Amino acid sequence: MRIPExxxxxxxxxxxxxxxxxxxxxxxxxxxxGIAMFAVGENLVVEVPASAVAGASDALRPGVTVxxxxxxxxVVARPDRAELAAAALTSLPTYLVVVTxxxxxxxxxxxxxxxxxxLAVTVNRLRLLGLVALVGGPLAAIVEMVAxxxxxxxxxxxxxxxxxxxxxxxxxxxxxxxxxxxxIVNRGRALRAExxxxx
Numbered sequence: 001m002r003i004p005e006x007x008x009x010x011x012x013x014x015x016x017x018x019x020x021x022x023x024x025x026x027x028x029x030x031x032x033x034g035i036a037m038f039a040v041g042e043n044l045v046v047e048v049p050a051s052a053v054a055g056a057s058d059a060l061r062p063g064v065t066v067x068x069x070x071x072x073x074x075v076v077a078r079p080d081r082a083e084l085a086a087a088a089l090t091s092l093p094t095y096l097v098v099v100t101x102x103x104x105x106x107x108x109x110x111x112x113x114x115x116x117x118x119l120a121v122t123v124n125r126l127r128l129l130g131l132v133a134l135v136g137g138p139l140a141a142i143v144e145m146v147a148x149x150x151x152x153x154x155x156x157x158x159x160x161x162x163x164x165x166x167x168x169x170x171x172x173x174x175x176x177x178x179x180x181x182x183x184i185v186n187r188g189r190a191l192r193a194e195x196x197x198x199x
């Protein structure tokens with residue numbers, strides 16, 4: 001008897017694999033568009049501290065001021081190579097970390113769908129995901145902060161940037177999460193090996 005389509009159980013690994021592929025394709029398109037914008041763009045939009053922009057409140061009605069602690073977007077006409085490089089480094093490191101993690105995750109899910117998921121290669125890839133998140137994520141945030149400092153110094157004369165502790169915490173949470181899953185899978189491998197010796 002054939003089971004109706006609506007009653008079949010969903011294949012969550014297949015759904016996850018499709019989602020990861022979709023996100024990777026979107027990131028590839030976004031990356032290509034970003035490279036094209038840097039290659040052909042004559043203007044560069046830079047977010048700078050409002051306090052660095054003199055006269056930012058002049059165009060506002062009386063009683064309205066610009067928050068000195070906030071930021072404003074300024075347009076840099078014909079940026080030089082150093083400004084373009086600094087602007088690219090304000091987002092590129094996180095982009096590379098995310099693409100790396102999604103690529104490894106795709107390999108884990110793909111192998112889990114085709115073979116036994118409780119393999120040493122699965123454990124190693126999950127550990128790699130954890131290390132990329134634990135090391136690569138915070139390192140990317142630091143590189144981006146330094147690039148932002150350099151870019152704002154070039155544009156306004158005063159370096160300004162912030163490092164978000166919450167972002168570092170999220171990277172560490174993701175890293176420890178992947179490492180924990182790796183150890184769970186590794187424990188499952190060990191238990192299976194024990195059962196095989198008993199049987």
